[in-house]
Amino acid sequence: MAGAAILLAATLVLPLWSTRMEAPQYKGSEALEVHVYAGRVHGDLHEIELLNQYVGVHLPLETPELAAAPWVLGAFLAITLGVQALPAAARRRAALGLSIVMAGVLLGGGALLQYRLYQMGHERTSTIMEGVPDFTPPLLGSKKIANFTAFMSLGAGAWAYLGALALAAWSTRRPPAPDPARVRRQE
Amino acid sequence: MNTQARQYWILGTVVVAGLALGAACQTGGQTAPGAAAPADLASRTYVPVGEWDKYYAFLSGGQSGAVYVYGLPSGRYIRSIPVYEPRAGYGYANVPGTETYEMLAASGPMWGDTHHPILSESGGDYDGKHLWINDKANSRIARIDLRTFETKAIARIPNLQATHGIAVVSPDTSYIVANGEFQAEIPQGRLDTDSYGAVMAFLDPMTLEPRFEVLMPGNCDINDSSKDGRWAFTTIYNLENAVTVEGMIQREEDAIGAVDIHAAEAALERGEFREINGVKVIDPTETTEKVLYVIPVPKNPHGCDVTPDGKYVLGAGKLSPTVTVIDISKIDQVENPRDAIAGQPDVGLGPLHTTFDGRGNAYTSLFVDSQIVKWNIEKAIAGDPTYVIDRVDVHYNVGHTQATLAETMHPTGEYLLALNKLSKDQYLPVGPTMPEAQELIDITGEKMTLLSSFPAEPEPHDAVFMLAEDLSPKVVQTEELTADAVPEDGSRVERVGPDEVHVYMTAIRSKYGLNDFTVKEGDKVTITLTNIETIRDMSHGFAVEGYGINLALDPGQTRKVTFVADKPGTHWYYCTWFCSALHLEMRGRMLVEERG
Structure with a gap:
């Protein structure tokens, strides 16, 4: 569980999910990037907002789930550290519970993000520029939006979360029973 | 067959053979050894869409008062940098009450005649910081900041009329040397045709203010510096001090002047100068240490070019078919200044400027012959009759010529630009006045290869080049906000x-x-x-x-x-x-x- 704690700490500082937007005049180092962290969104938001005035994409930069993310991840981290003090059997039960909740948050978070992506392409603030139909970028993969192609991917923080989840699940296992043959030899 | 018929046969055979031979010669002439097919030539200057040229080329814009920026080898025109003329598209000096207008107006008239672009050096190589350009018409010089490609300073040079040759003092840009070509009253502002003189000005590279000036004989034309920062050289014509064309070509000889910068600095320290218009002016006839050496060369010389290794300074003959090669190390060692001349090879008619490939070869533009001639410097000095290696025809009446990075201590010896004064029939006719023709020549081989031609607004006199990899990383993509910037919510x-x-x-x-x-x-x-x-x-x-x-x-x-x-x-x-x-x-x- 110590490993899981380190990985959970990493989820608080590393990007969880990223988009890279490329267009002929926005390529290489000039491609536009958005990185979603626990509690905040970083990247070329200024330029995206300037371009967005013609497309009117809804940019959900302040959402309850984004604000809650550092608290939820922080709670997981606290639990992971706290259960170290418990006896082995209780620790396994706690790990089981944590794994289930973490998996639930993963699924729920993914679903919420996909919903926000749907909102982005559908709840348009304006449609100054015609010829850009409503769209839904996938959680992972790519999507052509106007003259841009957006590439969506998991950030290092998400991989750390998955690693923490795997470690938590792994630590729910019982220790193996003593090998009878080996016990006999010692007698 | 009778005799007459046989004679006709023989005659016919001879005629056919003659025509065939002629045709063969004709074909042979078109595919002379070394000549490349057009498609091959095109591929050597082709730069694919979206890719960059290998070199920046800075061409002076002549009477446009600007500097033109091209890419080589493609010959693409990229932009012009307005210096001495307003340019509305760049918002440059086009509206009274703007900073650029005030800067230009304070220095003189709203037009200029630019001839010689020069680049800042560190350690004898281009450092990609600044470019200076003269204005012959109004005796000015300007500095362009290569981070933004914008004119940052313009100054009229005191005590001087017609800024002509300018040069960076190598290896670390200790001064900008500016030649005053026309003789006039010193100080100016009064009519006294008996007290004409001209100066060579040694300017602060940043402020463009003269640190000192040296009184010069005759008309100072083109200049250059030695690679160790000691010498400033200039070709001098009109030692007759005449005021008419006829009078300026009377003497058989004019000169190359060599100003010992260290001796001039020592003279300043000893107080051996007069202050004229707030500038310390050294009269080289009145100094303890010898400041000016005058080496005789055939009359009315033009180009003045120091070899990349710093050994020789070359004066192009213009009216003489020769280039005079002066051994720089001998200038202050010999009693008779003529003894510093190492050689005087005959190169062709109307030699104007010489450039270098860093492999011991010189390339001289021949205005009258409309050629670039490649010759080996050491062979010419040694008297080896095979010193001329190649000649290539250019179109037409070439003035300046520059090879890539030839003014530094490390020329790349890759391309050479011939800056031709007349293009006549080379481009689609656009009226009685035609643009000037620039011709790109590949000089990597023993023989030169003429690759391509591109026009420019009149008139690029001279050009300098920088490797794109050396300059492009220094060019800024956005300006930094200044203290007077209006913030986002500050309208x-x-x-x-x-x-x-x-x-x-x-x-x-x-x-x-x-x-x-x-x-x-x-x-x-x-x-x-x-x-x-x-x-x-x-x-x-x-x-x-x-x-x-x-x-x-x-x-x-x-x-x-x-x-x-x-x-x-x-x-x-x-x-x-x-x-x-x-x-x-x-x-x-x-x-x-x-x-x-």
């Missing part, structure tokens, strides 16, 4: 007096910070505008209808204009740099109220 109108209004505005896609502002007829209006874009190439303009105002702003740049709102009514202002899908809508109104 406002302030009335600062009964007749004075300050307007502060931002510009960003696709809106100005103010949709409109109101002033009173007769108000003195100062508009401060900041382009708050943060990405490359997102420039905005600001033109005010009917007021003759057009600003151009790089991303991050702040510019100001002051004018009197003397025309009542609605005057739209709009963006002149196409910026976005709503560019046409990017505009606002200046509302000028009539005074009762």
Whole structure:
């Protein structure tokens, strides 16, 4: 569980999910990037907002789930550290519970993000520029939006979360029973 | 067959054979050894879409008062840098009440005649910081900042008429040397045709103020410096001190002048100068240490070029078919200045300028012969009759010629540009006056290969090149916000007096910070505008209808204009740099109220 704690700490500082937007005049180092962290969104938001005035994409930069993310991840981290003090059997039960909740948050978070992506392409603030139909970028993969192609991917923080989840699940296992043959030899 | 018939047969055979031979010679002439097929030549200058040229080429813009920037080897015209002339598209000096206008107007007339671009050096190589350009017509010099490709300083040089040759003093740009070509009164501003003189000015590279000047004989033409910072050389014509063409070509010899910069600095320390117009002027006939060496060369020489290894200075004959090779190390060692001459090879008619490949070869432009001649310097000095290696015809009447990085201590020896004075039939006719022709020559081989030709507005006299990899990383993509920048929420109108209004505005896609502002007829209006874009190439303009105002702003740049709102009514202002899908809508109104 110590490993899981380190990985959970990493989820608080590393990007969880990223988009890279490329267009002929926005390529290489000039491609536009958005990185979603626990509690905040970083990247070329200024330029995206300037371009967005013609497309009117809804940019959900302040959402309850984004604000809650550092608290939820922080709670997981606290639990992971706290259960170290418990006896082995209780620790396994706690790990089981944590794994289930973490998996639930993963699924729920993914679903919420996909919903926000749907909102982005559908709840348009304006449609100054015609010829850009409503769209839904996938959680992972790519999507052509106007003259841009957006590439969506998991950030290092998400991989750390998955690693923490795997470690938590792994630590729910019982220790193996003593090998009878080996016990006999010692007698 | 009778005799007559046989004679006809023989005659016929001879004629056919003769025609065939002639045709063979004709074909042979077209595919001479070493000549490349057009497709091969095209591929050697082709730069694919989206890729960059290997070299920047800076060409002087002559009477456009500008510097042209091309890419080599493609010959693509990339931009011009306005220096001595207003250029509305760049918002340069085109509106009174702007900074660039005030800078140019304070230095002299609103046009210039640029001849010689030179690049800053560190350690004998280009450092990509600054470019200087002369204005012959108004005795000025200007400095361009290569971070932004904008003119940053212009100065009229005191005590001097017609800034002609300019040079960086190698290896670390300790001075900019500027030749005053025309003789006139020193100091100027009075008529006294008996007291003519000319100076070579040694300028501070940044402020362009003279640190000192040296009185020179005759007319100083083209100059260069030694690679160790000690010598400034110039070709000198009209030692007759004449004022007519006929008078200027009387003597059989003119000279190359060599100014010992260290001796001049020592003279300054000893107080051996006169202060004229606030400038320390050294008369080389009155100094303890010898400051000026005068080496005789055939009359009316022109080009003055130091070899990349710093061993020789070459004076091109112009009216003499020779190039005089002077051994720099001997200049202060010999009793008779002629003994410093190492050689005087005959190269062809009308030699004007010489450039180098760094492999011991010189390339001299021949104005009369319309050729570039390649010759080996050491062979010429040794008297080896095979010193001329190759000649290539150029079109036509070549003036300056420059090889890539030939002015540094490490020429790349890759391309050479012939800057031709006449193009005549080379391009589509565009009236009786044709553009000038630049011809690109590959000099990597033993023989030269003429690759391509591209035109330019009159008239690039000279050119300098930089490797793109050395300069492009230093060019900024956006300007840093200055202290007077208008912040994103700082657009406002302030009335600062009964007749004075300050307007502060931002510009960003696709809106100005103010949709409109109101002033009173007769108000003195100062508009401060900041382009708050943060990405490359997102420039905005600001033109005010009917007021003759057009600003151009790089991303991050702040510019100001002051004018009197003397025309009542609605005057739209709009963006002149196409910026976005709503560019046409990017505009606002200046509302000028009539005074009762």
